[in-house]
Amino acid sequence: MDTWWLIILLPLSALSGWLVAQYSHREKVAKTSVKKLPSAYFRGLNYLLNEQSDDAIDALKSVVANQSDSAEVQLSLGNLYRRRGEIEKATQLHENLLTVTKSDESLHALALYELAQDYQKAGVLDRAENLYLELIDSGFQTNAACMQLLQIYEQEKDWNHAISVIDNYMADNTEPTRVRKSHYFCELAELSIADGSFNEAKKFLQQASLSDSTNFRAIIQTGRIEAALGHHKQAMNLWKQVIEKDSLYVREVIEHIANAYRALNDEKGLNRYLSSVIDQHKSAKAMLLLTENILKSAGNQKAEEKLEGWLRNNPSIPGLIKLLEIKLNSQSLSTKQKRDLNLLSRLLENVMRSRFAYQCRQCGFSGRHFYWHCPSCRSWNSITAQRTVLG
Numbered sequence: 001m002d003t004w005w006l007i008i009l010l011p012l013s014a015l016s017g018w019l020v021a022q023y024s025h026r027e028k029v030a031k032t033s034v035k036k037l038p039s040a041y042f043r044g045l046n047y048l049l050n051e052q053s054d055d056a057i058d059a060l061k062s063v064v065a066n067q068s069d070s071a072e073v074q075l076s077l078g079n080l081y082r083r084r085g086e087i088e089k090a091t092q093l094h095e096n097l098l099t100v101t102k103s104d105e106s107l108h109a110l111a112l113y114e115l116a117q118d119y120q121k122a123g124v125l126d127r128a129e130n131l132y133l134e135l136i137d138s139g140f141q142t143n144a145a146c147m148q149l150l151q152i153y154e155q156e157k158d159w160n161h162a163i164s165v166i167d168n169y170m171a172d173n174t175e176p177t178r179v180r181k182s183h184y185f186c187e188l189a190e191l192s193i194a195d196g197s198f199n200e201a202k203k204f205l206q207q208a209s210l211s212d213s214t215n216f217r218a219i220i221q222t223g224r225i226e227a228a229l230g231h232h233k234q235a236m237n238l239w240k241q242v243i244e245k246d247s248l249y250v251r252e253v254i255e256h257i258a259n260a261y262r263a264l265n266d267e268k269g270l271n272r273y274l275s276s277v278i279d280q281h282k283s284a285k286a287m288l289l290l291t292e293n294i295l296k297s298a299g300n301q302k303a304e305e306k307l308e309g310w311l312r313n314n315p316s317i318p319g320l321i322k323l324l325e326i327k328l329n330s331q332s333l334s335t336k337q338k339r340d341l342n343l344l345s346r347l348l349e350n351v352m353r354s355r356f357a358y359q360c361r362q363c364g365f366s367g368r369h370f371y372w373h374c375p376s377c378r379s380w381n382s383i384t385a386q387r388t389v390l391g
């Protein structure tokens, strides 16, 4: 090697030595501990990041074999086993860890938390539940254990226990927790409505609104109870409030509102209201309901004219399908014209079936139906109606 560039590097290395000396003690400790970690650990980490779980497991196993104090690495290995569905291996590993970590409370709690998740994934929910409760008692991993317990109670539809977890162990002042608790009360109300116990249901819905005053589900359900009790005017007002506060819920309540008007024999009022919803919110569902009314009261030609006018301003596939249906009923069409319109109508129906009208704000899950509880990420109140030509 040439020596001339060593002469240049010497002062540089002296400077870098000085710079290194300026680092805090903390950074030094961190550096030393990073150095201590075996290369297999980093290899394992790299495989994990690349989602190569087979290779990650091999690398982590070699770290475990070479290091006696590797509880953290064993925890990662067990976690990987569980994610791959190798529950028995994960459970064995975590049970062993429970015995060797007895002197370290926080590591012991981590092993307990992992074991509980093994049982949960295996569907042995009562054991998982007991371990999470044990963790909460111990004061370690409390929040994580509470979240898992809520998942178990949601799965079992045990809303009372879910509420008591929030009341007893969680600070219910954060928005996601308040929203969640509010929906648990709505679920209880739903069960009471199904039983015909409307007073009990109303009490649950009051609690739901106390937890989250912006929970439209509670308002919609209260409307359903009022309607079932024959109080159609009150029910209608509640549902209209929902639309005024958030027009994304038009699709969910407009049919209820129409039924309330009909129960009050106020067909004219209904038509006026539907017209205003079409104007203000461009709702395809309101357009379809009003078209049906015009069809019954004024016949095909009038309905066709009205619908064509609305569709020019607010094009929507369900509206177009309805228009084709009305045109197909017209006597003046030739057989060929009818065949063409039928083909177009079937095509549009296929487009409707292949597109989604709802999406989850949290995970992006898309579907054709509305849910209060996302079937994918299990978030509450995260599904929202898409404003598209699908109406």
Ligand SMILES: [Zn+2]
Pocket (backbone or CB within 6 Å): 360, 361, 362, 363, 364, 365, 374, 375, 376, 377, 378, 379, 382
């Ligand atoms: Zn989701």
